[in-house]
Amino acid sequence: MKKYIQIDPWKIIENKFTPDNNKISESLFSLGNGKLGLRGNFAEKYSGETLQGSYLAGIYYPDKTKVGWWKNGYPEYFAKVLNSCNWIGLNIILNKSELDLNNCVIKEFSRHLDMKEGVLYRNCTITTKEGITLNIKSERFCSMSDDHTAALTYEIEILKGQGTMALSAYLDSNVENEDSNYDEKFWNEISLKEFSKGIYNEAITKKTGFHAAHACINEVSVNNEQVESINTTKSEKYISQNYELTFDKGSMIKITKYLGIHTSFDTPNDLELRTTESCQSIFNKTFAKAKEEHVEAWANKWNECDVEIKGDESAQQGIRFNIFHLHQTYSGKDSRLNIGPKGFTGEKYGGSTYWDTEAYCLPFYLSTADQEVGRNLLIYRHNQLQKAIENAEKLGFENGAALYPMVTINGEECHNEWEITFEEIHRNGAIAYAIYDYIRYTGDESYMAEYGIDVLIAISRFWAQRFNYSEAKKLYVMLGVTGPNEYENNVNNNWYTNYIARWCLQYCVKSIEGLKDSKEEILARSNFDIKELELWNKIIEKVYLPEDKELGIFLQQDNFLDKEQILVKDLDPKHLPLNQKWSWDRILRSVFIKQADVLQGIYFFEEDFDMKVIEQNFDFYEPRTVHESSLSPCVHVILASLLGRKEKAYEMYLRTSRLDIDDYNNDTEDGLHITSMAGTWMSIVKGFAGMRVKDQCLFFNPLLPDHWKEVSFKIKYRRQLLKVKIDQNKLYLLNESAQPMSVYIKDKKVKLLEHEKTTVQL
């Protein structure tokens, strides 16, 4: 844990340069616009600790799997997020020595990310080894209004010294991936060119053959007088425009880079033309105008997704940081894209899609973005259905059964640990649940016939084959699985998995029954045979769900009570975190839980259980949970709030909201925990505000932390926008849309006319 970021409601501020924190700051100061993004690397050379990263949505490399002992079924490749062309790069040589903060005396340093604007600022005053003192001010953004463009300015004011400056403003695709398994470089050169005023760098990924094109126009001036480049140089995958300047005390050197960036992923034709056009277009616009449009785009976003907290500025900063990064990562415009665990902030874990998307991110995008965004997240899986069927076939399943991958970019499994890849199959459940969740929230019933049913049938087939009938129990059991709690591996009858698997079958049966028009044609897409229902219904009747009647709890898995029953509070803190202090086998055989498992199921299917059951399970499992997954605390906030456990809810909230800003897990340097950021949002909206959908209406049941004066946010629901403000006594609603809407506040149904507001006493 490191707390060096200044508290501010709208900004992430670093006021001092600490080389040891640089990689953390680079993560925190990442920018993105759904199509492209980059870490907060310096534009100029930096020879200290840094993780260089520019990323392009959808562009990946299948890196050859590295394992100790091969197991049948392991994927050959791991799809890696690719570090791509460095487009911010400036080489600045002052009287022969290269500008490098690692070799300077830093007199003043600050950088801040303005989340309202989506702009990263830096201001620093430094003295070089040779005694030249200069001030650098820089700004950059990845345009939200035109997502194929980006720009940065870099102003140098000479405070002391004189001489010459050699400047290279470059595009460099000769970059490395730190996370490469075999120290390979992943890009080959396609072309390095000049075009009108700019330079162009096109590279292609090895194996996957993705083209990435970067065009850049550099604008350089000294004391407001334009300077032309003296030449262009090229080397392997690298092109730069070079300038020679003289400077004196008081000289003001300004460099602006205008970028056009396209890839063959979204621009299959005329790549060079389109890229240079984008570049020319942002250049023509000028930096100021392009920034203005970008800031306006962010303002529009914030207007519909902001969460305001009064009385807790640190929580305020935390939630905005999370919302900001979620919208930077995924715009929802392209159903082939998804939400990577590190977004555009790092390369670790690779892949782009975990079950996090369905279980944690979907609710956020449903409530804060257009309905199409959620729909695209679902269609992503529909696109990959055939690959999921092939994946299941590899493991021995038949007849169109689908097992979606644990981690994927293109639909193929990337993960290579048998206990996860082959066994953490509950992900199939979350993918089915997302269909239910989306339709329940949006009312978009058409989705089922159009796409949803195909996925549900394939997943149901998987479950039907994955259960086996136990002659001993006379029930259907599911052996050898790993539940959401990854601190158990290869267990039998994980309650959560069995429950969601049964639910999938039920939901699929109901959804097939519910199909109206063209039922036969729809089912024919899946070669569905009505006889399949027989087995499914038999299984639904006889699924084994382990429980302990005496304790009144569901059992996380078979024989869970054989474990030594100790609680986290009884554990000497020297043992925590378990994942660093204990050997793996000790973790596995202990009672301790990494993340919500039974409680994850209760969260999903809350309406199936009465409050006593929820409470008994919460009181049994929460004290055994170490929350060593960033996805755990939010579920506990939501259930603790439901149970009226204010303190527990806030304790859990603290664990999620500033995870990255305060580097809780000592791993922010690798990138941010993008998907768990959605959990923070859920903690507030589904937790403290108690939002649900009930009878086709939004429902609220608030329980604010005691010291919070007020929390307010907007919710998109069925193409309407509702503003909600909650304080310790009252709930204010404002219907910002042009149609009336009804809202439940606890048991009370409130009808709001268009643009009407109301206040309800709590």
Add this chain to the structure above:
Amino acid sequence: MKKYIQIDPWKIIENKFTPDNNKISESLFSLGNGKLGLRGNFAEKYSGETLQGSYLAGIYYPDKTKVGWWKNGYPEYFAKVLNSCNWIGLNIILNKSELDLNNCVIKEFSRHLDMKEGVLYRNCTITTKEGITLNIKSERFCSMSDDHTAALTYEIEILKGQGTMALSAYLDSNVENEDSNYDEKFWNEISLKEFSKGIYNEAITKKTGFHAAHACINEVSVNNEQVESINTTKSEKYISQNYELTFDKGSMIKITKYLGIHTSFDTPNDLELRTTESCQSIFNKTFAKAKEEHVEAWANKWNECDVEIKGDESAQQGIRFNIFHLHQTYSGKDSRLNIGPKGFTGEKYGGSTYWDTEAYCLPFYLSTADQEVGRNLLIYRHNQLQKAIENAEKLGFENGAALYPMVTINGEECHNEWEITFEEIHRNGAIAYAIYDYIRYTGDESYMAEYGIDVLIAISRFWAQRFNYSEAKKLYVMLGVTGPNEYENNVNNNWYTNYIARWCLQYCVKSIEGLKDSKEEILARSNFDIKELELWNKIIEKVYLPEDKELGIFLQQDNFLDKEQILVKDLDPKHLPLNQKWSWDRILRSVFIKQADVLQGIYFFEEDFDMKVIEQNFDFYEPRTVHESSLSPCVHVILASLLGRKEKAYEMYLRTSRLDIDDYNNDTEDGLHITSMAGTWMSIVKGFAGMRVKDQCLFFNPLLPDHWKEVSFKIKYRRQLLKVKIDQNKLYLLNESAQPMSVYIKDKKVKLLEHEKTTVQL
């Protein structure tokens, strides 16, 4: 499976050179003498498929672990068996082109390993690209009478052609390990020298700092006239003596290499001197005399360990091949050495010690070698006790509890798969059982006080901490283990593990009670507190052992009967072998068993169970066992024989006896399955001959395969030698020792005076 080796009672014969089989043959034709060994590589260059391998006992390299996902507790290093100096090497250039069987027309080719002699012979007639026809005859051996020496002869007769031959006879330490994780070379050069007539090559292993010294005197003659070398050349880690010869049709060129080989492992001082002395000594002896002494040493071995089978020549060849390789691998002279899974025949798997040693190899050496050999195998583990305690500490155990590694060379764990390394803890049981087995067999009660009790106490402490009390069951359970059947991982209450763990505690308690002299001092070595017995006794009383009373079987683990109960015979053969055809998760959740698990326990503790129980368990588990471990069939031969199941016993025997000769598992090319070879011997002696120890005497209860006319073997027992011959009706005994002995034949006790023989009707 490949069957190309000629059947012969004493020889392994290959009559045709098939490049595709070369690596298999190289394994089969491996030689060794317990200290050093090598694969059957050609002395001259071979550019086709080959696995080059010369190995030195005790010399290893800790190769950095390679894993996909790191787990706490994983070892940093994997101790690899090292390919070391190539000492057979000859470079032969005939009129400018290098002699290489891969580029010749092979007119005649045969090689054979004479197992009686321990000598490898080759005879081939080839024509080079340039049209020179020559015959090569070569012989080599690793001396059994002086284990620091080896020699080879290489005779070339020119059948057609003439010209010059450039010959280099070299020692090359610049070798690679195919199994290197990071493509590193493992040796550094120490010195390359000439000494009197010979050359000397000393190298040192990286990290571990083992020195390996090879001295070689080359003797070269043409038509019986000695030729002196023209010069010596050196390059990195390589030294050679070079010769220039002219040849003509009929020329007879003879090269003899005399080797002295020492390592710092067994020659810590004066390494160079001792090595050159060994070399000089075998050279002085001449090849013929050295070979004679070597053959005599083998004759002495065979006299005490041979198994003769009449009526089944293929089985005869198989058993001799296995005995031969076991004695090549391990001589039992040095308690720091052990029996590597590939011996001196390959580098795969690394390490040198698995639980195979205790469970399978010990009985072989107890019965076919001096008592000290078995004792040394036990002391090996005693030597490594402190490391085993540290290994347990790494996993969170305390107070001197020991967990022996799954794989090791120097006592440190090498294996890096959590489900094996951390969970296949039953190995501790086998190590304790070996102490019992050794004392029962040899009567060497002193071993317990001197060494055994230290190991037993440390292992008992481990079990006492590894069991946990289940409030639910009111019994002690053991969670998260992998049993001998590695087709199950991370199961609860593996019957075998729980049983052997309880037995360890019982045996340790009894052994502590049984200590006589200096009891306190002995126990003080382990800081043993008498109060520890309380917990141990409590556990012994209340260990949970899963069983199904209705079926009358022990359950391999909790909930085993929840699995779909299908039998191997009902499986479409296209699914076999499972380890190649099925994904890992499918294997895990299936009922199929890789190797004896419950039956392994019944084999170890046969006297604890009545025949009905043995039969019920055999009939339940055997049909579910796929025997995809080479260690499985032998246990089934023994139990099937006990149960009078002749056909099943012979079926199982076939799976073990010619595993390598006929390349059953398509992996002989990697090296031979040395440890499972002991299982073949057990199959005959403990299986068909039904040998046991009963009331301090040997016991036999034979059941020969129907077509076997006769099987005979010798057994060392308590420093006596017994010859046993069994046919379909009678059992012949000959007491070859100078003291009387008693032997049970079934229920009948026979007393044999010194050198007396007798016949018993069966």
